[in-house]
Amino acid sequence: MTAQKILVAEDDPEIREVIRLYLEKNDYEVVLADNGEDAVRLARAELPDLAILDVLLPGKDGFDVCRDIRTTSSAPILFLSCRKDENDKITGLNMGGDDYITKPFSPNELMARVRANLRRPHLAGGETDAQPLKLMAGAIQIDRLSRVVKLNGHEISLSRKEFDLLCYLASRPDQTFTHEQLFKEIWGQECFNDTRTIIVHVSNLRKKIEPDPSNPVYIINVHGVGYKFVKTSPQ
Numbered sequence: 001m002t003a004q005k006i007l008v009a010e011d012d013p014e015i016r017e018v019i020r021l022y023l024e025k026n027d028y029e030v031v032l033a034d035n036g037e038d039a040v041r042l043a044r045a046e047l048p049d050l051a052i053l054d055v056l057l058p059g060k061d062g063f064d065v066c067r068d069i070r071t072t073s074s075a076p077i078l079f080l081s082c083r084k085d086e087n088d089k090i091t092g093l094n095m096g097g098d099d100y101i102t103k104p105f106s107p108n109e110l111m112a113r114v115r116a117n118l119r120r121p122h123l124a125g126g127e128t129d130a131q132p133l134k135l136m137a138g139a140i141q142i143d144r145l146s147r148v149v150k151l152n153g154h155e156i157s158l159s160r161k162e163f164d165l166l167c168y169l170a171s172r173p174d175q176t177f178t179h180e181q182l183f184k185e186i187w188g189q190e191c192f193n194d195t196r197t198i199i200v201h202v203s204n205l206r207k208k209i210e211p212d213p214s215n216p217v218y219i220i221n222v223h224g225v226g227y228k229f230v231k232t233s234p235q
Contacts, residue, residue, distance in 0.1 A: 003029040004118055007048035009039035009065060010080065011058055015103075019052065022107045023114070036060025040068045048075060050118055052110075053097075055081035055088065063095050070096040074160045076117035080105070086196060093200040098161050099187070100197075116188025135170050137218060137231040140209055142167055151209055161186060162205050169219060169229035178226040202227060 006023055010016040011034045023030045031046045033039040036059040043051060043065070051069060053062035060068070066077050076098040081088060089100045099113050135142040141150040147163055149156050158166065164186050169177070177185075179198045187197070206213040220228050 003027055004049040005029045005031060005046060006114065007031045007033065007039065007043055007046065007051040009033040009036070009052065009057055009062065010054040011035060011056070012054070015054075015080075018107060019110065022111055026111055026114075028114075034058075036062070036065050039065045043069045044072065047073070050076045050078070050114060052078045052080060052114075055079055055083060055092065063091060066092070066095045066097055070159070076160060078110075078113060078117065089196060090200055093197060094204060096159050098159070112188075119188055135167070137170055137173070137229070140170070140218065142170055144171075149209075156208050158205070158208065161201055162208070165201055166205055166209070169227065170231070173229050173231040176222045176225055176228045182226065 006028050008016060008019050008023070008030060009032075010019065013034070016032060016034065020030050020032060031042050031048060033042050034057075036057040039051075039053065039057065040060060042048075051066075053065050055062040057065065062079055062081075066079075069075070069077065077096065078099040078101060079089075079092040079097050080101055080103060081092075082103040084102055092100050098117055101110060101113060133143065133145050135144065139152045141153075143149075144167055149158055149163065149166065165182065168182070168185055179195045182198050183195075202219055203213075206216050206219055209218055210216045218230060220230055222228055
């Protein structure tokens with residue numbers, strides 16, 4: 001079995017070396033970059049299965065590298081940052097990142113996040129459920145096998161986590177899920193609960209599928225609990 005390839009873009013040589021050692025110990029192939037320009041070049045040439053990007057890279061910063069990667073790849077992206085400002089995390093997730101880890105971090109936690117983000121179910125929405133391969137909800141069409149979503153007949157671009165979240169909710173209409181349940185199902189049991197990550201991904205999904213994101217008709221807030229998906233057609 002071919003080892004999964006991970007791009008690590010980190011300008012601190014000690015942190016970069018620690019990440020490399022832990023990844024290789026866990027049987028991943030590692031590609032290293034110490035600046036944004038090299039990270040972009042290697043992402044295009046090596047087609048990694050996952051990228052770990054330091055936010056404060058010299059040259060192109062991690063956010064710019066993420067934006068570039070997202071033009072050609074839906075591979076999971078994990079940000080590393082010494083910034084603890086929540087707005088930076090929101091920015092990273094809005095750019096198309098899948099996860100955000102604040103320095104200093106535990107290498108074991110990083111490995112758990114890597115494993116969780118690389119875990120790909122055979123079918124989005126749960127590989128063991130009995131849901132149909134294609135889901136319909138109002139103007140939304142979801143193909144679980146090809147991972148394509150269409151709105152009013154036109155394909156829309158979703159990140160991997162956005163697709164997984166939409167498919168999970170849409171395949172379980174009218175069921176209410178807490179933030180913790182969604183984080184566990186979409187980001188994996190090994191990750192820590194993170195309400196902000198769920199909120200940002202739901203917000204981004206609404207911008208792409210809702211007729212009016214400020215007054216959603218598909219992904220509905222359940223006050224004090226979480227979210228549910230409603231399959232009725234918008235009026």
